[in-house]
Amino acid sequence: MFPEITHTYYCWICGNAVDLQTCKTDEYGMAVHENCYVAKLALSSETNRLSNRPSRSSSHQPFVLPSPEKRISKRMSVPVAIAAIALIASVASLVPLFRERTRLQAEIANLESQLPVPADTARKVHAIELADIQGLSSQAGRRAELLPAVYNLQQQDVAWKVGGTYPKQGFDSPSLVIFILENQSLVPKGTLSRIKAGVQDEQRLLRTLLKTEASPNVGDVVYYATGFSMFYYKDHLGRPFVIGMTPCGILSLDPDFAPIIGYGSVPYPVS
Numbered sequence: 001m002f003p004e005i006t007h008t009y010y011c012w013i014c015g016n017a018v019d020l021q022t023c024k025t026d027e028y029g030m031a032v033h034e035n036c037y038v039a040k041l042a043l044s045s046e047t048n049r050l051s052n053r054p055s056r057s058s059s060h061q062p063f064v065l066p067s068p069e070k071r072i073s074k075r076m077s078v079p080v081a082i083a084a085i086a087l088i089a090s091v092a093s094l095v096p097l098f099r100e101r102t103r104l105q106a107e108i109a110n111l112e113s114q115l116p117v118p119a120d121t122a123r124k125v126h127a128i129e130l131a132d133i134q135g136l137s138s139q140a141g142r143r144a145e146l147l148p149a150v151y152n153l154q155q156q157d158v159a160w161k162v163g164g165t166y167p168k169q170g171f172d173s174p175s176l177v178i179f180i181l182e183n184q185s186l187v188p189k190g191t192l193s194r195i196k197a198g199v200q201d202e203q204r205l206l207r208t209l210l211k212t213e214a215s216p217n218v219g220d221v222v223y224y225a226t227g228f229s230m231f232y233y234k235d236h237l238g239r240p241f242v243i244g245m246t247p248c249g250i251l252s253l254d255p256d257f258a259p260i261i262g263y264g265s266v267p268y269p270v271s
Contacts, residue, residue: 011036013088016098039087124257126241135236136218142268143219146180147233150243154250162199165192174202174229176245177221181209186266199227210264221264228258 011018013036024034032040133151136144153167153176161170171179175195181187187209195202206221206229216222216232222242223229230244232255243252 013037013040014094016094017102035087042083043085043088124254126235126239126252126254128235128241128243128252132233132235136233140218143217143266144233145268146184146219146231146266147243149180149183150176150231150250154243158245158250160245160247160249163195163202165195171245172199172202173227173245174199174206176250177229177231178202178206180231181266186268203227203229207262207264210266213263213265216263217265219268220266222255222260223262223264225259225261229264232263 010016011023011032012030013032016033018031018033020031023031024037026032026037026040128151133144133147136147156167158167158176159170160172162172164170164172164175165179175192178187178191178195182189182191191205191209194205203223207223210221213220218233220232221229222232228244228246230242230253232240232242234240240255241252242255242257244250246253
């Protein structure tokens, strides 16, 4: 099969992209915005009227005042021309804004595509209970102290947000990990202010802060090839799971829900 070829069409009047399903087609068969086309017709009509008006210097006929009807018609045509010019000027001034919006939409789509959710994520959900949190607290000590913080944010339905740095705004996967670690003074203060709106860059920053380990201990961070960064724990039955932010919200999942590329050791204080 040949790959699908897409093409963007532009309004030849203002230069902005048009939707072929909703745009207007002019007399030449070209796609234009309806507002642009109306303004173009009004300006063209007024231009033709002014160019066809006879010159007084070339006329040999005596000057005759126009009838009241014609004077009224002329008075009405001037505001129409002014309105048409103003409309075209306003459309032209919006072109940079439309282009900036298109650029931002493309950037957002690119950022969101950096963390594709595996198709079988629903089958990898690992449900946890309060018993798991209580059991870990008694068994793992300080290494379990981050799990209640993540669990509380999950109960608040904190949303996914690329580059987010606080709960009301939301988080992406690495920024949630950095937020939790910084709140517990496990990474330097101000680390959140260093993140950029790109999950791969945030994961690289996180990996410079945590020592790399060959295998994880409870409370450590697991790095995934897709850009996810998740906390590693075990439930009350000893089964491992990871918990962290995904585009579907904060989820607890089986560790193998995506390809793993490494582990980061969290520097918990020695009890």
